[in-house]
Amino acid sequence: MSAPDAAALFDRHHLAVFRFLRRMTGDASLAEDLTQEVFLRVVRGLDSYEERSRETSWVFRIAREQHVTLILTPTLVE
Numbered sequence: 200m201s202a203p204d205a206a207a208l209f210d211r212h213h214l215a216v217f218r219f220l221r222r223m224t225g226d227a228s229l230a231e232d233l234t235q236e237v238f239l240r241v242v243r244g245l246d247s248y249e250e251r252s253r254e255t256s257w258v259f260r261i262a263r264e265q266h267v268t269l270i271l272t273p274t275l276v277e
Contacts, residue, residue: 203254205242212258213238219259223266233269237262 216237221230240261248257 203245203248205238205245208241208254208258209238212255216258216262219262220266224269229269233262233265237265240265 213234217230217234220233220237221227224230224233237258241258244261248254
């Protein structure tokens with residue numbers, strides 16, 4: 200099987216990722232920016248997607264990593 204389609208992944212998961220990041224950051228604007236970054240990483244990482252993991256888990260792992268990066272790099276918030 201091939202990697203999932205980027206547009207389809209975005210359509211299926213962008214709203215849930217945004218809501219997750221909005222809850223985590225408390226800032227809708229920042230959550231929008233992070234959601235964009237998440238899906239850039241998704242598109243760049245499609246070749247490394249392993250079918251043994253669920254696509255939802257994979258996308259949310261990337262979202263969580265984006266949030267952790269934000270926390271560890273506070274200058275991104277300014």
